[in-house]
């Protein structure tokens with residue numbers, strides 16, 4: 639299979655802490671033993687246990703509640719990161735473990751088809767499943783994560799797995815210590831819908847700002863990956879809760895109405911977790927400097943993608959006829975039958991895996 643080429647700017651060297659750039663002005667940082675400094679902005683960031691911290695205050699957030707997470711870290715530090723999850727008799731930890739351990743989460747990488755000497759940035763790396771999987775395939779991975787407890791977990795995970803090609807950086811979309819054209823692939827798995835949370839101003843504009851930052855970090859021809867929910871999921875039309883702000887109908891309402899509705903339901907910031915339809919994601923990416931947008935339906939979800947089906951295919955009607963035929967005459971079944979017959983069924987699924995490339999000048 640032919641691999642796409644990207645114009646890698648790093649010339650085959652491994653990114654060192656000394657190569658990081660100021661998140662504000664992109665000046666190369668000066669590194670001391672315990673901190674990094676920008677001589678231009680006159681600002682410093684600490685290095686703790688080899689991990690530079692570009693975010694120092696960030697509320698805990700994660701699939702495991704804080705108390706159990708601290709115990710997971712204690713156990714991982716004392717023994718094995720895997721047993722810390724698998725042998726922990728707690729329902730929250732058990733529920734989260736399969737997702738944290740699942741390296742197939744990054745199976746979308748095969749659609750990008752990058753050469754093995756690529757450098758990858760995993761934004762919002764969480765408990766490290768994507769970074770782990772990517773580190774097995776590519777020269778270097780930077781796992782960027784703002785939550786302290788999760789960076790501590792990843793440190794154990796990667797060092798116990800002998801994955802010396804993953805660098806952990808404590809940071810967020812808004813504190814990126816890298817110069818332009820530093821990466822061949824930037825992964826945003828379950829991130830774009832959260833980026834406006836910590837910012838003011840129009841949420842859609844904030845998401846565009848974040849995407850432009852990613853575009854700047856990519857080498858020409860480099861890939862962005864976005865794993866995200868579909869605004870037009872069929873179940874949202876019948877009142878299913880939005881998985882981010884836990885309100886019904888909010889995803890499908892026009893944005894100003896959604897904003898008003900969220901405020902009325904106690905969310906003082908309004909509605910910030912904008913999702914889009916496939917057409918919306920395509921427009922968003924094209925508007926922010928990307929090209930070759932390819933959208934796949936991730937089934938059952940982008941966090942557990944057993945199937946990645948190209949949006950422009952008739953696999954769904956085949957699948958439905960072969961394995962899951964519509965039986966009975968409920969309204970729901972009739973709607974499904976209609977959507978299948980008209981070939982738009984895939985437009986109403988739960989989530990997408992999206993790949994796009996930075997245009998080559």
Ligand SMILES: [Zn+2]
Pocket residue numbers: 660661662663664665676677678679680
């Ligand atoms: Zn600076």
